[in-house]
Amino acid sequence: MENKEIIINDKIYNLSLEFILGFFEGDGSVTIQLKSNPRHKTGKQVILIFEIHQHAIDKDLLKAISIYLDAGKVEIGRKVGKENNWVYRLRISTQKDLFNKLYPILRYQSMVLKKRNNDLNLFLEACKIVEAQKHTNLLGQRELEVISSKLSSKLNLDSKRSLPETFKSLNHEWVRGITDAEGNFNFSIYTRKDKTSSNIGTPEPDNNYNKKEVIFRFSIVQENSEITFLNKLTEFFKCGNVHIDSKGGGVFTVNNRKELQSKIIPFFENNELQTIKKHSFLCFKKALDICLNNKVLMDIHYQNLEELKNDTKENRE
CATH class of the missing domain: 3.10.28.10 (Homing endonucleases)
Structure with missing residues (x-):
């Protein structure tokens, strides 16, 4: 058809x-x-x-x-x-x-x-x-x-x-469809306590500060009976890894920023998503651009990231 x-x-x-x-x-x-x-x-x-x-x-x-x-x-x-x-x-x-x-x-x-x-x-x-x-x-x-x-x-x-394995190979349109159903574009901002060091290399207890870190994650989840499929995704995208999560499910994940930039982002720019996940993808892309284009993230950058995060959340609700 x-x-x-x-x-x-x-x-x-x-x-x-x-x-x-x-x-x-x-x-x-x-x-x-x-x-x-x-x-x-x-x-x-x-x-x-x-x-x-x-x-x-x-x-x-x-x-x-x-x-x-x-x-x-x-x-x-x-x-x-x-x-x-x-x-x-x-x-x-x-x-x-x-x-x-x-x-x-x-x-x-x-x-x-x-x-x-x-x-x-x-x-x-x-x-x-x-x-x-x-x-x-x-x-x-x-x-x-x-x-x-x-x-x-x-x-x-x-x-x-125990069900027999299938032999259908992945193609761009099928992957676009499964991603609209099961894909997830997520980024999170984590804050952790860190310590500055004195000139002689020992931590100074009064110099604690909050260090922020932005973690990106593109993932597709399936039951762990479908590990073969998840491994096919690593071959299809030529990146990512497969693991079993804490609930026992199988997960294909891409966290590496360079791989996200060079492989995942171009794929979904050329193979447009059809559900609300398109909006999640666009916010994800903008957030990734902020982090890749700024070696040091300032307060204004974190503010922009929080706005993108909230925008993604509001559109899901």
Whole structure:
């Protein structure tokens, strides 16, 4: 499918199929469910859902994806607190959309993440059963129950680790999509106590002062069952490292300022993000420029950094 520019509320969204697939791998899910319904002769109704979730601030991106795929509808997925904190979803669930629009696209695709590739294959298998009307009898429904039990959302971590590796290579559009879903551009200002030294090299206890340090971090997080994918990111960007965080998750991280300047920043300047993370990226870039262009940071520089930090935070809320 070709790249398209789709305008929603005066904003232009640059979409491609690979971007949507990457975005789905980060913020999407599939459902294969048998729900009790006495009106059906078997007593159960089969429900198949392909959906992508996003916070209210980026619901228009979901609308643009719906237009691109010519399928589904955008609706409220979860009401949490104020309206601007609600979660929306693009939901594709009608047989017409699934079999005429989505299935012909997905049948030729593979996923990068093991869990998503597993789920995609199961979902396509379920679609074939329903399209052939085998779901209308108990035998077909039992088959669907077995398929549903294998979805990654129902597997423990060890089972997810045991899923077969995928062989899809990363490309610019897919990485743009997964970053809009799972990427994080963050910088923090740390203040620590330091001591000046006397002429003879011994610390002077009365000369404590606050020393500030700015730490930059671009990261993408996944379950540690997806370490292979995270390692692919180090190869793709030719920088960064992969580690397990305190919660047991896998993290791809780039902290080095020169690598951020020479590799990460140019990539996302040329491959524009579509969600609010574009604003986070621009603030991140400005903050990095301040630190790289000024060998010694003065109070005015720290003030500018704090303003950028607050600007990023306000736009997330």
